[in-house]
Amino acid sequence: xxxxxxxxxxxxxxxxxxxxxxxxxxxxxxxxxxxxxxxxxxxxxxxxxxxxxxxxxxxxxxxxxxxxxxxxxxxxxxxxxxxxxxxxxxxxxxxxxxxxxxxxxxxxxxxxxxxxxxxxxxxxxxxxxxxxxxxxxxxxxxxxxxxxxxxxxxxxxxxxxxxxxxxxxxxxxxxxxxxxxxxxxxxxxxxxxxxxxxxxxxxxxxxxxxxxxxxxxxxxxxxxxxxxxxxxxxxxxxxxxxxxxxxxxxxxxxxxxxxxxxxxxxxxxxxxxxxxxxxxxxxxxxxxxxxxxxxxxxxxxxxxxxxxxxxxxxxxxxxxxxxxxxxxxxxxxxxxxxxxxxxxxx
Amino acid sequence: xxxxxxxxxxxxxxxxxxxxxxxxxxxxxxxxxxxxxxxxxxxxxxxxxxxxxxxxxxxxxxxxxxxxxxxxxxxxxxxxxxxxxxxxxxxxxxxxxxxxxxxxxxxxxxxxxxxxxxxxxxxxxxxxxxxxxxxxxxxxxxxxxxxxxxxxxxxxxxxxxxxxxxxxxxxxxxxxxxxxxxxxxxxxxxxxxxxxxxxxxxxxxxxxxxxxxxxxxxxxxxxxxxxxxxxxxxxxxxxxxxxxxxxxxxxxxxxxxxxxxxxxxxxxxxxxxxxxxxxxxxxxxxxxxxxxxxxxxxxxxxxxxxxxxxxxxxxxxxxxxxxxxxxxxxxxxxxxxxxxxxxxxxxxxxxxxxxxxxxxxxxxxxxxxxxxxxxxxxxxxxxxxxxxxxxxxxxxxxxxxxxxxxxxxxxxxxxxxxxxxxxxxxxxxxxxxxxxxxxxxxxxxxxxxxxxxxxxxxxxxxxxxxxxxxxxxxxxxxxxxxxxxxxxxx
Numbered sequence: 138x139x140x141x142x143x144x145x146x147x148x149x150x151x152x153x154x155x156x157x158x159x160x161x162x163x164x165x166x167x168x169x170x171x172x173x174x175x176x177x178x179x180x181x182x183x184x185x186x187x188x189x190x191x192x193x194x195x196x197x198x199x200x201x202x203x204x205x206x207x208x209x210x211x212x213x214x215x216x217x218x219x220x221x222x223x224x225x226x227x228x229x230x231x232x233x234x235x236x237x238x239x240x241x242x243x244x245x246x247x248x249x250x251x252x253x254x255x256x257x258x259x260x261x262x263x264x265x266x267x268x269x270x271x272x273x274x275x276x277x278x279x280x281x282x283x284x285x286x287x288x289x290x291x292x293x294x295x296x297x298x299x300x301x302x303x304x305x306x307x308x309x310x311x312x313x314x315x316x317x318x319x320x321x322x323x324x325x326x327x328x329x330x331x332x333x334x335x336x337x338x339x340x341x342x343x344x345x346x347x348x349x350x351x352x353x354x355x356x357x358x359x360x361x362x363x364x365x366x367x368x369x370x371x372x373x374x375x376x377x378x379x380x381x382x383x384x385x386x387x388x389x390x391x392x393x394x395x396x397x398x399x400x401x402x403x404x405x406x407x408x409x410x411x412x413x414x415x416x417x418x419x420x421x422x423x424x425x426x427x428x429x430x431x432x433x434x435x436x437x438x439x440x441x442x443x444x445x446x447x448x449x450x451x452x453x454x455x456x457x458x459x460x461x462x463x464x465x466x467x468x469x470x471x472x473x474x475x476x477x478x479x480x481x482x483x
Numbered sequence: 484x485x486x487x488x489x490x491x492x493x494x495x496x497x498x499x500x501x502x503x504x505x506x507x508x509x510x511x512x513x514x515x516x517x518x519x520x521x522x523x524x525x526x527x528x529x530x531x532x533x534x535x536x537x538x539x540x541x542x543x544x545x546x547x548x549x550x551x552x553x554x555x556x557x558x559x560x561x562x563x564x565x566x567x568x569x570x571x572x573x574x575x576x577x578x579x580x581x582x583x584x585x586x587x588x589x590x591x592x593x594x595x596x597x598x599x600x601x602x603x604x605x606x607x608x609x610x611x612x613x614x615x616x617x618x619x620x621x622x623x624x625x626x627x628x629x630x631x632x633x634x635x636x637x638x639x640x641x642x643x644x645x646x647x648x649x650x651x652x653x654x655x656x657x658x659x660x661x662x663x664x665x666x667x668x669x670x671x672x673x674x675x676x677x678x679x680x681x682x683x684x685x686x687x688x689x690x691x692x693x694x695x696x697x698x699x700x701x702x703x704x705x706x707x708x709x710x711x712x713x714x715x716x717x718x719x720x721x722x723x724x725x726x727x728x729x730x731x732x733x734x735x736x737x738x739x740x741x742x743x744x745x746x747x748x749x750x751x752x753x754x755x756x757x758x759x760x761x762x763x764x765x766x767x768x769x770x771x772x773x774x775x776x777x778x779x780x781x782x783x784x785x786x787x788x789x790x791x792x793x794x795x796x797x798x799x800x801x802x803x804x805x806x807x808x809x810x811x812x813x814x815x816x817x818x819x820x821x822x823x824x825x826x827x828x829x830x831x832x833x834x835x836x837x838x839x840x841x842x843x844x845x846x847x848x849x850x851x852x853x854x855x856x857x858x859x860x861x862x863x864x865x866x867x868x869x870x871x872x873x874x875x876x877x878x879x880x881x882x883x884x885x886x887x888x889x890x891x892x893x894x895x896x897x898x899x900x901x902x903x904x905x906x907x908x909x910x911x912x913x914x915x916x917x918x919x920x921x922x923x924x925x926x927x928x929x930x931x932x933x934x935x936x937x938x939x940x941x942x943x944x945x946x947x948x949x950x951x952x953x954x955x956x957x958x959x960x961x962x963x964x965x966x967x968x969x970x971x972x973x
Contacts, residue, residue, distance in 0.1 A: 239665055239693030252671030252681070257550050264551075285544040285553045288497075289608065289620035295501060296601045296624050300631030303587075303594045304642065403501035410498050413490075416546075423490035425546030 146180045164214045167205040174198035187363040188275040191355075195371040200457055203378060207464035270435045271360045271442070279365065280442045284424045288409050290367075291449050295406050298456040302399075305463040334383075341383040348376035356450050360439075366446040370453025377454075378461045386465055395462055398455040405452025412444040485529075489542040489555040489611060492526045492565065495519050496604035503597035512593040513581070516600060520576035523569035523603065531562030535963075541613070549613070550674035556613030560817070560964040564610045564740045567821050571732040571828050572603045574942050578725055578832060579935025583839050585635040585723040595635070599729070602628040606737045615663050615749065616673045618741055622659065622705070625737070626652050629730055633722040644717035651704055651714040658701030665694035666749075675748050686754055695759055698745055706738040708765075708802055709772030712795045716779075719791035719831075724838050727787055728831030731794050732824040739801055739820060743813075746805070747968040756808045765806035770900060772799025777907035781914065786834050786844040789911055790827065793870060796904065797823045800885060803897070807888040813965035814958065815884030821957050822869070822877035825950070829943030830866040833859055836932035836940055846915070851924025856931050860919045862944045867912035869947040872905050876951040880958050 153173040160166040174197025181190035244251035261282065265274045269281070279287050356369035381389035413424035421428035426441020428434075499519045503512040533540055539558035543549065557565070575581075576599065587595055605625025609618050630652070634645030667673055669690045670681040685691050700711075707715040719727045746755045755761045776796030783789040797819065804816025836859040837852060838844050853860040869876035882901060889897035931937075950957050 235693050235696060236661070239690050242689040242691075243668055251668070253668060254671070256671030256681075258671070260551055281545060282547055282552050283545075283616075286614075286617055286620050289617065289624060292497060292500075292601065292604070293620065293623045293627065295504070296598070296605075296627040296631075299500075299504060299594050299598050299601065300627055300634075303591060303598060303631045304634050399507070400505050403505035406501040407498065407505075410494065410501075414494065414498075417487050417490065422542065422546050423487065423494070423544055425544075427546055 143180065143183050146176055146183065150176050150180070161216045161218070162214065163209050163216055164206070166216075167202055167209060170205065171198045171202040174201070188273075188279075188365070188368075191363045191368050192371075195368050195375075199375055200371050200378075203375075204460060204464065207461065211464065211467055268435070269438050269442075271439070273360055273362060275363075276359050276365055276442065276446075280445050281424075281426060281438060284413075284426075284441075284445060287445070287449065288406075288413065288424070291406055291409055291452050294452055294456045295402060298402055298459050301460050301463050305467055337383050341379055345376045345380055348372060348379070352376065356446065357443075359446055360442065366449025367453055369446075370450045371457060373450070373454040374457030374461075377458045381458075381461060381465065386462070389458075389462075393458060395459065398459045398462070401451050401455035402459060405448045405450070405455065407448075408451065409445045409448035412441055412448070416441075487542075488526055488530055488533075489540060489557060490544070492523065492530060492611060493604060493608050495522050495526065496600045496607065500597045500600040500604060503593050503600060507590075507593045509592035512596040516576050516581075516596040517573075519600060519603070520569070520573035523607065524566070524573040527562065527565035527569040527607075530557050531559075531566050533557075534559050534562040535960075550672040550677040553612065553614040553617050554674065555611045556676070557611060558964075559960070559967050560740070560743070561610055563817070563960055563964050564737065564820065565607060567736055567824050568603070568606050568610065568733045571729060571824055571943075574939045575725060575729045575732070575828060575832065578728075578835065578939045579933060580835070580839050581725050583723070583725070583835065585632075585726070586637050586641070587635060595632075598628045598631050599726075601625075602632065602729070602734075606733050609737050610740055613675050614673055615666065615675055615678060619656065619660050619663060622656055622741075625734065626656060626705075629726075629734060632726045633718050633730075635726070636721040636723050638721040640717075641721040644714075644721040648714040648718045651711075655701045655704030658697045658704070660701075662694045662696075662698030662701060665690050665697065669694065675744065679749050679751060682750060682754070686758055692759070695750060695755070699742070699761065702738055702742045702745065706735055706742060706802075707795060707798055709768050709775060709795060709799060712772065712776070712798070715795060716788055716791040719794065720785055720788035720844075724787060724831055724835035724844065727791070728828050728835060731790070731831055732828035735794065735798055736820045736824055739798075739805075739816075743805065743817075743968065752808055752969065762806040762808060765802055766897075769799045769803035769806060770897075772796055772802070773900070773904040774907070777904055777911065780911040781907065783911075784846050786837070786846055786849060786915065787831070789846075789915070790830055790834065793908070793911065794823075794827060796908070797827070797870075799904075800881065800901070803901075804881075804885050804888065807885075807892065808969075809888050809891070810962065810965050810969055811884050811891060812888035813968060814962045815881050815888055817964050818877075818884060818958050818961035819881035821961070822881050822947070822950070825877060825943050825947045826866045826869040829940060829947060830863060830870070832936075832940040832943060833863040833866060836862075836936045839932050839936060840929050846918045848925065849918055850922035851919070851927075852929060853920035855924060855927065855929040858937055859932050859940070862937075862940050863919065864912075864916060865944050866947060867915065869951065871908045871912055874951075875948065877947045877957065879951060880954050884958065884961075 150173065153169050153176060156169050157166050157173065160169065174193055178190040178194040178198065181193060261274055261278055265271060265277055269277050271277055352369045352372035355364035355372055356366060359365035359369070377389060377393060380392065412426070416425045416428050417423055419428040426438045428437060429440050430437035496519050499515055503515060506512055530540065534557050539556055542555040544553045544555070546552070582592055582595055585595065602625050605621045605628065608621030609625065612618055612621065630645045630649045633648060634642045663673070666678060669685055669688055670678050672678050672681060682691060704711045719731055722730070746752065746761070773796050776792050776799060780789050780792035780796065783792060801816045801819050801823070804812045804819065807813070834844055837849055837856065840856060841848050841852070869878040872878035872882040882905065886898045886901055889895070889901065
């Protein structure tokens, strides 16, 4: 009986959620947010949703914490005291009550006769081995049955990154020196706060390749175990971002240039959609991988899933590192500002 | 390839956007954007023609039959909305100074066009799909890109407006997702038609009731139904004028379409109006929107803001048409989708022309421009007449059907209120006319906007008159769409 464990995790979730709303120190709140995500990941694992748990751990607890902290570095890390407003509280309570009311007619947790287990799910389970030969059903649903949704989600990642690049400054070479050039200007041979922390430098040097290797495993083992392009992309990106944090942006730029990432960002989506277009030319509908191989539909599907997962991985990696570049670059430009002004005065 | 036309409709903008990001050349990406706009219009037009000539088109993505896979379903209503969105995209993308009014340093144009194409892809994707979750995915694409585009406005407060839109939009999107999640739990499917079939026996389920609540509130937030409209005036007033033209003419229209789909295709009119009594909420809110929006528009000092408040009122007309739950009412609502897209798109483009020369959309700065920029000002006046609903403009047709729908059910009060709210429109349009024509010009040496700006503006404004005279095209189309929806839903 696993029920008590889940109840305890839920209680912890509640406690962390309340703590986040209560904390005035946003740095601490970001950390507690990470804990919240990790707890959710634990809960998902208990519910046997390991793929979702993996994503939540990588994205929620990992990369978003880094991005929130990068944002805090640009602003004030403390929340200003604000008067409690009752309208939003009322809305939250109302929404919560509605959600609880909605659960009243829901099937019980784990009920095998629930509609979600009776309709499409059995066909997904049966099709996994006969149509795909891929044991991870989640991968089949995500990349194939609902592959079009996943193309959309990959495009969401592209859209978000384009939005960040538009609003936080461009990558436009030497044409426009100034606000748009924050990234190019960022951290040129600047000492990073980590320069003297030998432990961080050594452990990053050791860890980064291992993280990369793990990323590759997650990317290509997604057909058999939990994982896939989204998780692998985040893991790859975390190795690069770790390098950037410890050795500075200019060092990271020598590893991957922003321009290279920009092309990768687009290329991932193009690989995904291009795989779909390839099936159009082989008399299939868009994203029908079965037609990609002349001899065996199963082989075609393997190829299709491999390609689209690669596309997802590439786009997600580039997106995460680019977003980090823009936030961290902005900070570097900001800390440079007084110096710039001095030079101008001189 | 005609078989794959539905896929191509989405792929055109969806593939061009990453190409824009990769190519990074301002002129090339600009031309690509224009080409995609007109290409989309051609594809959408052909899809509408096919949908009209026979049964709805079904396209199974990934080669899996629904509900296992995702499908596109294109009936008359879908084709009609696709054509509206792509018409506006084609014309607005062709506007001569798309980036004017955007705080866009050199070297970032390609991203700007990429974001516009992503927005188009999201809007078309939401319209064409027959899968409830897929709507959410494309809603995210269109929303995220529009937040970025709005945040680029030259007004210093544009990022704040974009941010508050982001918060409200995300709440709306999350509510929508919660609703879909609850429906999935109750039905075990995400396909709209399949969902509808299974919901028929679940009208008493509390899970379904709550799902309905979350879906309607979430969509109403995105559609800016009064009183959830607060994000809209700031967003449209502070965005670059061209972006306001594009979004005001497309984004709310697609959200209205999704609401219509949800009511008539997923839940069915009997459940929505009979059991949940949605008309009881929608009628007062629509009337509230018509009056509060129009009254607020009268007192604005910024032209873009004035038009934004007018949009709030116009959305009220559309939802009022929906709440009648009759062929005439829905015809009025759907006809107003196209008509309002034409006039608001045209009016915002006219503002973009004014901003191009004057650099501001504050009414004080526009004084006396009727003499310096006669063609632009005439466009504004014509669009304003359509907004009021003067006969021989498209505005008259939608209001005609709305009044008809009110009268046929004996609701004379509503008919009177529709006419009364039009008087408020007269007031705010006249205010602009007064500023443009009867005030002393601030700087008399302002020249007329270039042809590349005037032409797209007049295409939309001209269309408000053309379709106002040839009513069988829009009203006829809206009517057959309405009949299809009501036939399928009851």
